[in-house]
Amino acid sequence: MAPSAKFVKAYKAMRTLGYTQQIVKPVLKNLLVVYNQNWQHIEDSNYSALVEAILDSEEFKEKEQQKFHLVDEPEEDEPPLKRSRLRSQTCSSPGDSSPSSNGTKGTKIQPQMPYYQGEADISASNSSPGSKPKKKTQVLAHHKSDKLEPLSPGTHLIDDGDTYTSGSIVPRMIKERCEHTVSLEEKNVVCDSILSNQKNMLIKSYSDAPGEVELLPDDPSEFEIPLSLVPPDNKKFLIEGDSSNAKEQFSTSPVVINLDAEDTHGSSSEMDSLVRGNCLEYECSDATKGENSSSNSSQIDIASSSSGEVKLSIIFESSLPSNFRVPSVDAVLRHLEENLLKSYRIIQPGLPVINLMKDICEGFLAAATNTTDDEAVNCTDVHCNPISPKELDAQHVLNGNVNHQVGFCVSPNTSMGPIQVQSPVDIRPQIPKFQSLNCLDLSHYKIDVTMKGSYGDSNKNIVALGDLKSSASSSMMIIQKQHFRHDMLSSTYYIDDITRGEEDLEISLINEFNNDHQPMFKYIPKNVTYQSAYVKFLLARISDDNCCSNCFGDCLSSEIPCACAGETGGEFAYMPGGIVKEKLLEDCIMMNRNPQQKNLFYCQECPLERSKDKNLSGTCKGHLVRKFIKECWYKCGCTKDCGNRVVQRGITRRLQVFMTPEGKGWGLRTLEDLPKGAFICEYVGEIVTNMELFERNSLNTGKKHTYPVLLDADWCTEGVLKDEEALCLDATFYGNIARFVNHRCDDANLVEIPVEVETPDHHYYHLAFFTTRNVDALEELTWDYGIDFSDHNHPVKAFKCSCGSQFCRDKKALKSRRSRG
Numbered sequence: 020m021a022p023s024a025k026f027v028k029a030y031k032a033m034r035t036l037g038y039t040q041q042i043v044k045p046v047l048k049n050l051l052v053v054y055n056q057n058w059q060h061i062e063d064s065n066y067s068a069l070v071e072a073i074l075d076s077e078e079f080k081e082k083e084q085q086k087f088h089l090v091d092e093p094e095e096d097e098p099p100l101k102r103s104r105l106r107s108q109t110c111s112s113p114g115d116s117s118p119s120s121n122g123t124k125g126t127k128i129q130p131q132m133p134y135y136q137g138e139a140d141i142s143a144s145n146s147s148p149g150s151k152p153k154k155k156t157q158v159l160a161h162h163k164s165d166k167l168e169p170l171s172p173g174t175h176l177i178d179d180g181d182t183y184t185s186g187s188i189v190p191r192m193i194k195e196r197c198e199h200t201v202s203l204e205e206k207n208v209v210c211d212s213i214l215s216n217q218k219n220m221l222i223k224s225y226s227d228a229p230g231e232v233e234l235l236p237d238d239p240s241e242f243e244i245p246l247s248l249v250p251p252d253n254k255k256f257l258i259e260g261d262s263s264n265a266k267e268q269f270s271t272s273p274v275v276i277n278l279d280a281e282d283t284h285g286s287s288s289e290m291d292s293l294v295r296g297n298c299l300e301y302e303c304s305d306a307t308k309g310e311n312s313s314s315n316s317s318q319i320d321i322a323s324s325s326s327g328e329v330k331l332s333i334i335f336e337s338s339l340p341s342n343f344r345v346p347s348v349d350a351v352l353r354h355l356e357e358n359l360l361k362s363y364r365i366i367q368p369g370l371p372v373i374n375l376m377k378d379i380c381e382g383f384l385a386a387a388t389n390t391t392d393d394e395a396v397n398c399t400d401v402h403c404n405p406i407s408p409k410e411l412d413a414q415h416v417l418n419g420n421v422n423h424q425v426g427f428c429v430s431p432n433t434s435m436g437p438i439q440v441q442s443p444v445d446i447r448p449q450i451p452k453f454q455s456l457n458c459l460d461l462s463h464y465k466i467d468v469t470m471k472g473s474y475g476d477s478n479k480n481i482v483a484l485g486d487l488k489s490s491a492s493s494s495m496m497i498i499q500k501q502h503f504r505h506d507m508l509s510s511t512y513y514i515d516d517i518t519r520g521e522e523d524l525e526i527s528l529i530n531e532f533n534n535d536h537q538p539m540f541k542y543i544p545k546n547v548t549y550q551s552a553y554v555k556f557l558l559a560r561i562s563d564d565n566c567c568s569n570c571f572g573d574c575l576s577s578e579i580p581c582a583c584a585g586e587t588g589g590e591f592a593y594m595p596g597g598i599v600k601e602k603l604l605e606d607c608i609m610m611n612r613n614p615q616q617k618n619l620f621y622c623q624e625c626p627l628e629r630s631k632d633k634n635l636s637g638t639c640k641g642h643l644v645r646k647f648i649k650e651c652w653y654k655c656g657c658t659k660d661c662g663n664r665v666v667q668r669g670i671t672r673r674l675q676v677f678m679t680p681e682g683k684g685w686g687l688r689t690l691e692d693l694p695k696g697a698f699i700c701e702y703v704g705e706i707v708t709n710m711e712l713f714e715r716n717s718l719n720t721g722k723k724h725t726y727p728v729l730l731d732a733d734w735c736t737e738g739v740l741k742d743e744e745a746l747c748l749d750a751t752f753y754g755n756i757a758r759f760v761n762h763r764c765d766d767a768n769l770v771e772i773p774v775e776v777e778t779p780d781h782h783y784y785h786l787a788f789f790t791t792r793n794v795d796a797l798e799e800l801t802w803d804y805g806i807d808f809s810d811h812n813h814p815v816k817a818f819k820c821s822c823g824s825q826f827c828r829d830k831k832a833l834k835s836r837r838s839r840g
């Protein structure tokens with residue numbers, strides 16, 4: 020039996036035997052210690068005897084006394100159940116004679132269960148079911164007396180305008196919690212700067228004993244931080260307040276909800292809540308998932324305050340690798356964005372994690388302000404008891420478990436705003452890892468996001484929290500529901516617009532072949548300069564005579580070619596309708612297919628060759644003279660509809676990114692029939708200098724999504740560009756759909772043509788794709804990357820080509836290699 024299952028079993032058995040959570044909790048903790056060391060003893064144990072033995076043991080009592088500074092009180096007749104709960108979940112003021120726990124009177128069984136030295140967190144409870152109260156203890160605390168009001172199950176408790184439907188209420192004060200070092204709860208409290216600043220925070224808590232009431236504050240405004248709660252029947256939890264008045268209720272009635280979808284059933288939720296609310300938080304979070312769950316899990320806790328702040332905690336649990344190092348917040352976010360989002364089923368392209376978290380918070384606000392009572396009871400658990408980064412549970416430490424808490428504060432109101440990292444990752448001291456036998460060897464990543472905001476309508480993407488059994492890394496699935504068409508197979512992965520509205524047309528992405536999700540990159544519709552690249556089309560150069568400032572209307576309809584056409588020999592590149600003229604198209608295709616027939620320009624004193632060796636004059640090896648297009652632009656006198664403006668208007672054809680069945684990865688296809696010479700898209704990416712690209716490539720050892728396009732190295736006839744000036748396009752991190760165009764040898768249906776829009780100096784141009792022939796709807800769009808598959812010395816190792824072309828150069832190279840032996 021898996022240790023976690025045993026743990027659950029032990030818990031259930033103890034609860035069945037009638038032990039209160041407050042007894043079970045410390046006992047389980049002790050049990051865990053034993054368990055780690057000698058778990059086979061547990062297998063056949065009589066749990067009743069076990070509990071009694073633990074409670075009766077001298078070590079247990081001693082530790083409990085030390086830890087909680089318990090003061091013996093005169094015996095008082097109180098039902099043990101209630102007393103124990105009061106003892107462990109409430110804090111009494113000095114001199115408070117409210118009921119407290121009795122001592123333990125256990126059996127004489129003393130199992131050989133070594134207590135692990137250093138184990139620190141032991142509950143204050145030491146009562147035993149059915150036992151006669153032996154003594155009363157009092158927790159020394161420093162706060163004013165709390166008012167106690169009993170409720171029966173289902174009773175509506177009106178407090179400060181709030182309505183509670185059932186259960187117990189355990190409000191706490193943050194000050195008290197931060198000052199205290201006496202209880203398990205205190206140990207777990209983070210005096211978080213975010214939460215601690217909140218006023219009027221009140222917690223609704225539900226015990227496992229319906230009708231049992233804990234503390235109710237005289238002044239709820241004193242309660243600033245929520246504590247852990249247990250729902251009465253594992254299902255019943257509500258956001259208090261009636262729906263008619265939900266907004267006001269919400270603003271004055273903070274709630275704390277655990278939305279862990281996996282904890283919705285059975286007593287596991289109860290236990291999970293119980294233990295998470297205390298020091299055993301993570302162990303039991305895992306334990307409750309029992310045998311069925313993987314060792315990895317996650318949960319989301321969301322809390323809101325009366326001031327409109329929503330705090331989101333995401334706890335991600337996974338096995339600690341041996342090279343574990345605490346990363347920076349930036350590193351975590353970057354890593355998530357680059358690598359992990361897809362495993363969480365987050366389909367939004369380039370979605371920053373922080374935005375996702377903010378969306379969740381906003382969704383919570385929106386839901387909270389629109390939720391009816393009926394809907395509200397779906398929440399499964401009530402919990403917010405953040406673990407103090409400074410005070411780790413000893414068991415965690417011993418198990419080498421680490422809790423990283425990261426706080427983020429998302430700026431006010433629902434519009435996007437700057438994000439402040441409020442509390443950076445807490446760096447754990449170097450704790451020797453305890454090699455335990457059990458399966459609770461988890462690391463815990465807890466990311467808190469806090470959003471203060473107005474409660475305006477949110478039309479943000481839907482966030483669904485559910486069970487993602489197929490995912491190895493998380494039980495959380497976050498999807499954009501609206502992006503799934505109903506007629507699709509459940510296995511189809513589909514996004515309706517990967518451009519996020521950046522293009523005039525939506526461009527969908529579909530995968531019907533495997534489980535790959537959209538690669539991480541940021542969609543940009545136009546090139547952006549990365550850093551050092553200097554692109555010369557400044558407004559200061561508006562006086563340059565490279566435009567047709569005297570034109571008006573549509574230049575194409577003018578009888579005399581305009582100045583822009585003069586740049587390309589007095590000929591416009593386009594026909595009406597934006598189709599590239601046949602001659603230009605064929606020239607460009609030819610130049611690509613037959614490099615040996617490239618149009619070369621030879622200079623007399625080649626600056627390029629001279630730059631290689633200053634002492635030699637150097638014979639010019641020829642510079643490529645590329646055919647190009649010069650478009651009119653906004654410096655010109657023509658209108659935006661001018662027929663000589665095509666590429667700058669962006670994508671106009673219906674296209675789709677799809678998963679290719681041939682193993683080439685993603686590809687681009689057309690969803691409509693295309694004529695020959697039609698503009699498809701520009702190759703968009705980051706404009707980087709040669710130097711920057713080199714640095715990137717040497718840093719980035721991971722797989723590349725794109726082939727950087729060298730913009731002007733073989734085209735510039737104006738002199739030799741230094742590496743820090745020569746421009747390249749890299750679409751690895753920022754790009755458009757062109758980054759998905761796959762290679763096809765020789766007979767690709769796309770050809771790239773340089774297009775000048777803003778600058779005439781050939782230093783920078785747009786690389787535009789046009790169709791080389793008529794293309795049918797659903798055909799894949801391909802481009803000949805120009806790779807020489809026989810060049811094995813090339814620094815970039817070519818992929819194994821599966822273009823399927825009869826002219827495939829890779830296959831030819833392979834054949835000739837084979838024939839050479």
Ligand SMILES: C[S@@+](CC[C@H](N)C(=O)[O-])C[C@H]1O[C@@H](n2cnc3c(N)ncnc32)[C@H](O)[C@@H]1O
Binds near residue numbers: 684760819
């Ligand atoms: C610009 S990306 C094209 C999009 C890419 N398929 C993806 O999934 O992101 C270039 C990469 O696609 C793959 N690829 C492109 N054309 C290919 C071909 N003909 N055969 C095999 N793989 C190809 C190679 O992995 C190459 O490095």
